[in-house]
Amino acid sequence: MPTLRIEMWSGRTMDxxxxxxxxxxxxxxxxxxxxxxxxxxxxxEGEKENAARGGVLRSDEAQGS
Amino acid sequence: MPTLRIEMWSGRTMDxxxxxxxxxxxxxxxxxxxxxxxxxxxxxEGEKENAARGGVLRSDEAQGS
Amino acid sequence: MPTLRIEMWSGRTMDxxxxxxxxxxxxxxxxxxxxxxxxxxxxxEGEKENAARGGVLRSDEAQGS
Amino acid sequence: MPTLRIEMWSGRTMDxxxxxxxxxxxxxxxxxxxxxxxxxxxxxEGEKENAARGGVLRSDEAQGS
Amino acid sequence: MPTLRIEMWSGRTMDxxxxxxxxxxxxxxxxxxxxxxxxxxxxxEGEKENAARGGVLRSDEAQGS
Amino acid sequence: MPTLRIEMWSGRTMDxxxxxxxxxxxxxxxxxxxxxxxxxxxxxEGEKENAARGGVLRSDEAQGS
Known part of the structure; x- marks a missing residue:
């Protein structure tokens, strides 16, 4: 401790x-x-097709953050 | 908030x-x-070989829910 | 399965x-x-003093959602 | 309940x-x-490139546990 | 690693x-x-009023496990 | 996203x-x-009586980190 769990979109480099x-x-x-x-x-690491905001998959949004 | 985390077996379609x-x-x-x-x-999304109930992997059960 | 984990601000009634x-x-x-x-x-159930957005505790925001 | 969540390095056999x-x-x-x-x-199951201790990725350590 | 997270009803003794x-x-x-x-x-440790099965709070069940 | 979950011992001040x-x-x-x-x-925030390393509760260790 402390332990941190960082959830982010996949695709980051090792660096x-x-x-x-x-x-x-x-x-x-x-x-x-x-x-x-x-x-x-x-x-x-998560995929945008496995996240939603406002009832809409992030992969279906026009442009997501 | 609220934030929901839904754990389910893999294999669902995008729809x-x-x-x-x-x-x-x-x-x-x-x-x-x-x-x-x-x-x-x-x-x-999880696999049945990574879940257990009663000490038995779900992938080893005769028929799981 | 499926299992859902719902994180929300504390203070909701039993109903x-x-x-x-x-x-x-x-x-x-x-x-x-x-x-x-x-x-x-x-x-x-979580407290607003244990959550942050943009580097600011939710309990320090003027008005939070 | 009780429910246990076991996080371990990937690569274990089914047995x-x-x-x-x-x-x-x-x-x-x-x-x-x-x-x-x-x-x-x-x-x-997690990968050593997605874990760190002391600010260093486990995959970059000389030898990790 | 391995790390285990054990979720159980509150009320167990230190022993x-x-x-x-x-x-x-x-x-x-x-x-x-x-x-x-x-x-x-x-x-x-969790409370039965914060868990549900089949759409019913565990604290509302006649007898829960 | 990114979302961070920070687990630490209880007792920190608001500052x-x-x-x-x-x-x-x-x-x-x-x-x-x-x-x-x-x-x-x-x-x-967690309590040392709800964490263990090497099979021993952190609250039972002579001195923990």
Whole structure:
């Protein structure tokens, strides 16, 4: 602990993931004062056809964020 | 918020997913009185070899629900 | 399965929860053609001080959804 | 209930999964005194490139556990 | 890893939790051949008014499991 | 999306939470190039009596991280 679960759209490169876990870990260390080694992160990649907002699949939206 | 996470067996069609998020969103709106746009849904598809009941994998059951 | 996890702000009444699980279950049954008895729901109630959007706690927003 | 969600590295055989759900279910039954049929388990398999400790991806570690 | 998330009804004693994490950890070690120290467990306690089956809150059932 | 779920021990102040969601959101924006407004965070606070490592409750450890 702390443990972070990051859900994001699939398609990021390994370098983006590397940078993500590095920067987010630094942020948690700075905010909470815990050792970096205690910060665990898991990344979960999702598809836009498996997410919805307002009753509409994100893959069916004209343009999604 | 509200956010719904729906776990179901894999293998549904896009049309079933479309219908699912539409009907479930309508149900949440009617029950809680929130705007549809606030209702977020994520779908997670699982395999029967990764689920168990009574200590037995669902893929090993004679017939599962 | 299907299993639904509903995350919403705390403070709903028992009657709202009753109505929510009834309507959402009906929606899943209609969309996926599964028996109602197979639909499991878990409700998780959260506080606005434990959620953020755009780097700001929801409890600090002028008015949140 | 009880429901268990087991997150582990991908790559286990079906026989390991079979053994895992059997032994874990037995453990829960013995500890809590619930019927085995009430114990539900879901397995989630993850990749080391989607996990980090100390700001470093597990796939980048020299040797991980 | 492996990480286990155990969802169960609230009301268990500390001794039951102690026994639960001990027995479940032993089961995972035996099934997967990992060191006990790698097995992490988190317990989540829920109320029957926040769970439903077949569209009915578990707290409204005549007798629940 | 991205959505982050942060699990940490209970007992942090509102100011620590404020700082946490601000710094973590900034980190995600910098790493992934998404608008800050798309970054959602949920915080889940846990007790050491509901977590275990190596089959021992964290509340029973001599000194935990």
């Amino acid at each position: 983006q993931k590397r940078r993500l876990v590095r920067l987010v870990t630094d942020a948690v260390v700075e905010a909470l004062g815990v050792p970096a080694q205690d910060v665990q992160i898991k990344i979960f | 079933q997913k479309r219908r699912l998020v539409r009907l479930v969103t309508d149900a949440v709106v009617e029950a809680l009185g929130v705007p549809a746009q606030d209702v977020q849904i994520k779908i997670f | 709202q929860k009753r109505r929510l699980v009834r309507l959402v279950t009906d929606a899943v049954v209609e969309a996926l053609g599964v028996p109602a008895q197979d639909v499991q729901i878990k409700i998780f | 390991q999964k079979r053994r895992l759900v059997r032994l874990v279910t037995d453990a829960v039954v013995e500890a809590l005194g619930v019927p085995a049929q009430d114990v539900q388990i879901k397995i989630f | 039951q939790k102690r026994r639960l994490v001990r027995l479940v950890t032993d089961a995972v070690v035996e099934a997967l051949g990992v060191p006990a120290q790698d097995v992490q467990i988190k317990i989540f | 620590q939470k404020r700082r946490l969601v601000r710094l973590v959101t900034d980190a995600v924006v910098e790493a992934l190039g998404v608008p800050a407004q798309d970054v959602q965070i949920k915080i889940f």
